[in-house]
Amino acid sequence: KKVVVINWQRRLSADNGPPKLVRAKAEALAKEDVFYYVYLVRSVVNINQTYIGITTNLKQRIKDHNCGTSKHTRKHKPWELIAYFAFRNKFKATEFEKYLKSGSGRAFAIKRLW
Numbered sequence: 001k002k003v004v005v006i007n008w009q010r011r012l013s014a015d016n017g018p019p020k021l022v023r024a025k026a027e028a029l030a031k032e033d034v035f036y037y038v039y040l041v042r043s044v045v046n047i048n049q050t051y052i053g054i055t056t057n058l059k060q061r062i063k064d065h066n067c068g069t070s071k072h073t074r075k076h077k078p079w080e081l082i083a084y085f086a087f088r089n090k091f092k093a094t095e096f097e098k099y100l101k102s103g104s105g106r107a108f109a110i111k112r113l114w
Contacts, residue, residue: 036093
């Protein structure tokens with residue numbers, strides 16, 4: 001078998017930017033480096049109102065809730081972030097969100113998180 005050695009120490013020129021291989025690897029890592037956040041928020045005005053959701057951009061999602069762009073949380077704004085959980089696997093994140101929205105998951109959240 002032929003072994004290919006790549007010289008990663010090659011100097012980068014300002015004109016060309018990073019070599020194509022380095023750029024491709026960085027883009028692939030950026031795609032893999034996504035977190036899925038399952039989050040719990042509570043209304044500041046009505047503390048009995050809670051919401052459980054999932055997102056990849058937690059800061060923007062909280063802003064959306066507080067600006068009223070989310071139709072499900074619009075009438076109980078402002079919201080405060082109570083807890084969030086970060087997952088690399090989308091399936092596990094959605095399963096955990098479903099669990100928190102279930103009866104036993106809500107009991108867990110009330111006892112341990114709220």
